[in-house]
Amino acid sequence: xxxxxxxxxxxxxxxxxxxxxxxxxxxxxxxxxxxxxxxxxxxxxxxxxxxxxxxxxxxxxxxxxxxxxxxxxxxxxxxxxxxxxxxxxxxxxxxxxxxxxxxxxxxxxxxxxxxxxxxxxxxxxxxxxxxxxxxxxxxxxxxxxxxxxxxxxxxxxxxxxxxxxxxxxxxxxxxxxxxxxxxxxxxxxxxxxxxxxxxxxxxxxxxxxxxxxxxxxxxxxxxxxxxxxxxxxxx
Amino acid sequence: xxxxxxxxxxxxxxxxxxxxxxxxxxxxxxxxxxxxxxxxxxxxxxxxxxxxxxxxxxxxxxxxxxxxxxxxxxxxxxxxxxxxxxxxxxxxxxxxxxxxxxxxxxxxxxxxxxxxxxxxxxxxxxxxxxxxxxxxxxxxxxxxxxxxxxxxxxxxxxxxxxxxxxxxxxxxxxxxxxxxxxxxxxxxxxxxxxxxxxxxxxxxxxxxxxxxxxxxxxxxxxxxxxxxxxxxxxxxxxxxxxxxxxxxxxxxxxxxxxxxxxxxxxxxxxxxxxxxxxxxxxxxxxxxxxxxxxxxxxxxxxxxxxxxxxxxxxxxxxxxxxxxxxxxxxxxxxxxxxxxxxxxxxxxxxxxxxxxxxxxxxxxxxxxxxxxxxxxxxxxxxxxxxxxxxxxxxxxxxxxxxxxxxxxxxxxxxxxxxxxxxxxxxxxxxxxxxxxxxxxxxxxxxxxxxxxxxxxxxxxxxxxxxxxxxxxxxxxx
Numbered sequence: 001x002x003x004x005x006x007x008x009x010x011x012x013x014x015x016x017x018x019x020x021x022x023x024x025x026x027x028x029x030x031x032x033x034x035x036x037x038x039x040x041x042x043x044x045x046x047x048x049x050x051x052x053x054x055x056x057x058x059x060x061x062x063x064x065x066x067x068x069x070x071x072x073x074x075x076x077x078x079x080x081x082x083x084x085x086x087x088x089x090x091x092x093x094x095x096x097x098x099x100x101x102x103x104x105x106x107x108x109x110x111x112x113x114x115x116x117x118x119x120x121x122x123x124x125x126x127x128x129x130x131x132x133x134x135x136x137x138x139x140x141x142x143x144x145x146x147x148x149x150x151x152x153x154x155x156x157x158x159x160x161x162x163x164x165x166x167x168x169x170x171x172x173x174x175x176x177x178x179x180x181x182x183x184x185x186x187x188x189x190x191x192x193x194x195x196x197x198x199x200x201x202x203x204x205x206x207x208x209x210x211x212x213x214x215x216x217x218x219x220x221x222x223x224x225x226x227x228x229x230x231x232x233x234x235x
Numbered sequence: 236x237x238x239x240x241x242x243x244x245x246x247x248x249x250x251x252x253x254x255x256x257x258x259x260x261x262x263x264x265x266x267x268x269x270x271x272x273x274x275x276x277x278x279x280x281x282x283x284x285x286x287x288x289x290x291x292x293x294x295x296x297x298x299x300x301x302x303x304x305x306x307x308x309x310x311x312x313x314x315x316x317x318x319x320x321x322x323x324x325x326x327x328x329x330x331x332x333x334x335x336x337x338x339x340x341x342x343x344x345x346x347x348x349x350x351x352x353x354x355x356x357x358x359x360x361x362x363x364x365x366x367x368x369x370x371x372x373x374x375x376x377x378x379x380x381x382x383x384x385x386x387x388x389x390x391x392x393x394x395x396x397x398x399x400x401x402x403x404x405x406x407x408x409x410x411x412x413x414x415x416x417x418x419x420x421x422x423x424x425x426x427x428x429x430x431x432x433x434x435x436x437x438x439x440x441x442x443x444x445x446x447x448x449x450x451x452x453x454x455x456x457x458x459x460x461x462x463x464x465x466x467x468x469x470x471x472x473x474x475x476x477x478x479x480x481x482x483x484x485x486x487x488x489x490x491x492x493x494x495x496x497x498x499x500x501x502x503x504x505x506x507x508x509x510x511x512x513x514x515x516x517x518x519x520x521x522x523x524x525x526x527x528x529x530x531x532x533x534x535x536x537x538x539x540x541x542x543x544x545x546x547x548x549x550x551x552x553x554x555x556x557x558x559x560x561x562x563x564x565x566x567x568x569x570x571x572x573x574x575x576x577x578x579x580x581x582x583x584x585x586x587x588x589x590x591x592x593x594x595x596x597x598x599x600x601x602x603x604x605x606x607x608x609x610x611x612x613x614x615x616x617x618x619x620x621x622x623x624x625x626x627x628x629x630x631x632x633x634x635x636x637x638x639x640x641x642x643x644x645x646x647x648x649x650x651x652x653x654x655x656x657x658x659x660x661x662x663x664x665x666x667x668x669x670x671x672x673x674x675x676x677x678x679x680x681x682x683x684x685x686x687x688x689x690x691x692x693x694x695x696x697x698x699x700x701x702x703x704x705x706x707x708x709x710x711x712x
Contacts, residue, residue, distance in 0.1 A: 003376075004336065121336065145334050148378035157565040159542040163558045164566065165582040172568040179608055180564060184331065190291055191332045194324050195392065198335055198344020 004120040005058035012205040015214045016118040017127075019054070022218055023047060023111045026225055031104065035229070037096050043225045044103040050221045051110040058117045070109060074102040126204050138197050142188055153180055240264045240304075241399045241431040242288065247301035249280075249287050257283045259455030260301070265448075267399065270422060270432040274439045274703075275452035276641060277611045281435040284452065285404045288433070289324045306399050320349075322400045323393030327408050327639075329385040330377060332392065338380070339373030342392050349396045363394040367424060381528055383414030387421055394428075401425060403434045407441070408638050409561070411527040411664030415441050422446075437641045439703075440667070443468050467705045485519040485675055491629045491658045492516040492539060492556075496548035499531075499538060508534055510683040512548070516658040518629070521673055524662045525688070526680035532662035533561070535680065536632045539660065554629020554658070555583070561635040563615040567607040572596055572618065575607055579622055595621035613644040620651055630658045637663060642703040649673045 008016060026047055034040035048071070055066070078098040084090075121144055128137035157173040165172070247261040257280040265271050275281050286292045290310045292299055303310045305321045326332070335341035342363065346356035364370045369391045372384055380388065386406060393401060407415055415438075422445050425432050436442060443449065449464040450457045497512040508531040516522060526532045537543045538550060540558045559566060569575045576592030596603045599617055601610065610618065616636050623631050631652075637645045645667075652659050653673040662680075679688045 122340070141334050145336065145377075146331075148376075149330060153562065153565065155542075156560045156562060159537055159540055160558050160560050160565050161568065162542065163540055163556050164568075164579060166555070168582050169568075169578070175568040176565045180562070183564075187326060187328060187331045189294065190324070190326065193291065193294065194289065195332060195345060196348055198341050199348040 003117065005117050006120075007058055008054075008118050010208065010210045011214050012208040012211050013119065013123050013127075013203070014206045015208070015211040019214055019218050020111065020114045020118055022222070023051060023114065024108070026222065027104065027107050027111060030225065033229075034100075037100055039229055040100045041103065042228050044100055044107055046221060046224050046228070048103065048107050048110070050217065051107060051114060053217075054114055054118065055110065058114075071103070071106050074106050075099075078102040120203075123204060130204075141197065142192070146184060146188070149184075150177070150181070153177060239267055241267050241269075241306055242433070243302070243304040244288070245302040245304070247284075247287060247303060248299070249283050249292055250298050251283075252296050252298075256455060258287065261452075261455070261457050263450070263457055265400075265431055265433060267431055268426070268429045269448065270426060270446045271434070271448045271450065272439055272442055272446040273433065273435045273450045273452055273457070274437070275435075277437075277613060277639070277644070279452045280455060281452055282404055284457075285324065285402050285433075285435055288400075288402060289322050291324075320396045321398050322402060323390075323396070323398045325386060325389050325393065325401065325403045325406065327405045329382065329389045332389050333377035333385075336376050336378070337373070338369075338375055338377050338388050341377065342373075342388070342395065345392055346395045359395045359397075363391040366394055366428060367391040367421065381414065382409045383411075383417040383528075386410075386414075386418065390421060390425070398430075400431045400433065403432065403436070405436055405639065406434060407436055407438045409528075409635070412666050413527050414664075419445055437639065438665070438667070440468070440642075463705070485517050487517050489518040490515055491518055491552070491554040492660075493551040493553075494539065494548065495551075497535075497538060497545040497550060498547035499534060499543065499545050501534075507546075507683055509538070509545075509685075512538075512685045514539075514678075514685065516630075516660065516676075518656060518658060520675045521653050521655070521659045522661065522676045522678065523674045524660065524678045524680055524685070525666065526662070526664060528664050530680045531683060532664070532680055533634050535685075536634050536660065536662055539630075540632055552630065555626070556630040556632065557619075557623040557626075557628045559616065559619050559623075559631070559633045559636060561638060563612060563619065563636075564608065566615065566619050570606060571604050572601060572607050572610075573603040575618075576603070576622055576625075579626060583626060585626065591625040592622050595625045612639045613641075613648065616640075616648060617651060620648075620655070624655055624657070628657055631655060631660070633659070633661045635663055636661060637665060642667070 027044075030040060030043045030047070034043060052068075059066070078101065082098055121141055125137040125141055128134070128140065154173065154177065157176055158170065161170060161173045242263065242265040244261050244263040247258055248256055249258040250256045261284060273281055273284070283292070283297075286295065286297070287299060288303055288305070288310070299311075308321070310321075333341045335344055343356065343360050346360040346363075347353065350356045350359055364373065367387050367390050369384070369387050372380055372388050375384075377385060377388070390401070406418055410418060419441065422432060422442075432446075434442060434446065439449075443464060447461075448459065449461045451460045452458075492514070493516070494512050494514040497509055498507050499509040500507045512535065524532055524535065534543065536558065538545055539552075540556055541550070541552060542558075567575060569578055573593065573596070576596060577586070577589050580586050580589040580592055593603060596618065599614065599621060601614060601618065607615065607618070616633075620631065620633075633652075636648060640648065650673070652661070677688050679686050
């Protein structure tokens with residue numbers, strides 16, 4: 001969900017950045033502006049639909065499936081928390097409040113994942129470079145380049161430690177992973193000193209013909225989110 | 236082959252801060268177009284020598300005496316950037332040398348960095364891709380390609396700056412037999428391009444016929460062992476090979492691990508990685524599962540371990556299981572080896588028996604108060620197996636335990652495993668372990684299916700180990 005997809009390169013970098021940032025801004029606004037749970041759910045549904053649409057453009061069915069799985073997972077977690085609290089006699093949250101909470105969490109997660117699906121690492125680096133953050137941009141690139149192998153090692157370490165301590169002390173996976181990160185960073189430094197960072201034109205673009213499509217959708221979303229309050233069920 | 240040296244090392248001494256001298260007067264002269272193999276024990280200084288040649292010893296604050304002359308220029312006179320054009324380092328883990336996710340982007344970005352303008356960069360990029368034959372990898376993510384492909388792509392990257400010297404630090408590590416053949420073809424390509432190559436490698440037998448010279452790094456010095464190595468290789472490779480170990484008694488009624496018609500796939504839409512795996516292993520079984528990379532060996536081990544659930548079929552475990560990963564450092568979690576033993580015994584409610592674990596540590600001649608992370612790869616694997624045996628673990632699953640070990644260490648490790656009272660399952664992509672006389676069952680995993688196999692043509696690990704002793708054991712050429 002955090003791998004860049006070239007499928008939306010028909011849109012300019014600026015359009016992609018504006019759209020993903022606008023989604024996150026709308027999510028924040030929704031949290032503070034919604035006067036009732038129903039309105040908030042309706043707004044979040046609109047935003048989630050837009051996010052899933054973008055995910056489907058970037059990753060086809062896989063993007064939507066991953067998003068839906070996420071929604072299902074958080075809904076189940078929310079339901080489990082509710083029932084556990086209820087059974088244990090704790091102050092159980094109102095189930096109606098759990099729904100927008102879970103939806104918001106998923107929407108934020110999807111929103112942030114879109115930042116990486118729609119905007120390439122090179123574009124991030126170019127943007128940071130323009131802001132005078134060249135060293136930070138390089139560090140980001142090097143860190144991101146190691147994420148796939150780190151995830152693989154996480155799976156290896158989890159299997160190992162789970163069996164080593166008979167299912168207990170799983171938190172100890174942190175120790176070998178931290179050490180491995182240290183060793184990896186040392187080797188990365190070696191490779192950087194030998195080969196350096198590749199020079200790539202950031203390919204930042206401010207406008208492309210198809211941007212109109214993306215901006216139109218964003219405007220429709222923003223209007224929908226704003227006007228949903230005046231619909232009959234909103235009051 | 237021209238006689239002018241690409242690399243000349245004169246009386247090189249290197250030591251790390253607060254350590255003894257690792258290299259003690261290394262002398263070497265490598266001619267243009269020569270391919271040289273350097274072998275030696277773990278910790279003998281192979282990586283240190285590679286670091287000294289590439290100038291990387293400086294970042295480790297090493298004390299360096301003597302001269303390293305690369306293509307006529309002493310390296311201390313040049314910065315790292317300039318060295319890139321003279322020497323290419325291809326390290327143990329090729330995946331660490333890519334920053335851009337797409338192989339093509341990374342290589343082209345490097346070409347732009349080296350050559351400055353787009354036309355020259357494009358030419359160098361295309362030439363490198365064609366020379367090494369990696370055009371098919373351009374649109375692939377570097378983390379999705381195999382170790383062998385990543386190494387080829389890295390060689391293409393290195394060729395962009397047109398350096399005369401290529402240094403490979405343990406290039407066969409984590410490569411399967413197919414990857415080894417690919418690497419040999421790569422060596423031929425580099426020979427065709429008249430590049431000088433220096434290889435530091437434990438698993439040297441596949442390379443013996445393909446290099447011009449063989450050196451052993453011993454006691455901090457390089458010794459030319461070319462003639463001896465080739466003579467010994469010819470003599471030993473003609474010896475009869477070993478097979479299974481039928482004499483080991485295994486109680487076939489004491490089944491500890493059983494897989495029945497196991498099917499597995501990662502992706503809902505994808506095909507099955509494993510198809511109908513059947514396996515029945517009893518106490519005392521020492522089993523080898525051979526398969527090329529990507530055939531599902533690690534997946535099978537994780538299913539046997541209970542970490543992954545099969546989509547169809549079932550796995551029955553009738554004993555405590557320990558999994559020893561390929562990257563053995565992931566096994567250790569404590570600040571001292573003593574604590575490792577204590578925590579493992581405590582987790583099984585056997586704290587009073589921790590003495591058994593400490594006996595293992597003593598037998599391995601390891602200081603129990605030292606950190607497990609300072610042990611060599613071989614010591615780490617042996618310690619993990621030793622502790623598991625002391626706990627009387629019923630099933631021991633090992634993923635590629637031989638990576639990075641000398642032939643001698645591999646054989647010793649197998650001897651240790653064969654004495655275990657547990658079910659031992661070893662997954663490997665290297666045939667050289669197949670012929671050691673310690674297995675009660677041999678399997679091949681291919682196309683998702685597990686097939687029992689008989690002995691197949693490969694150099695026996697026993698012979699390889701003997702060959703290693705003969706070569707590295709010599710005092711002088």
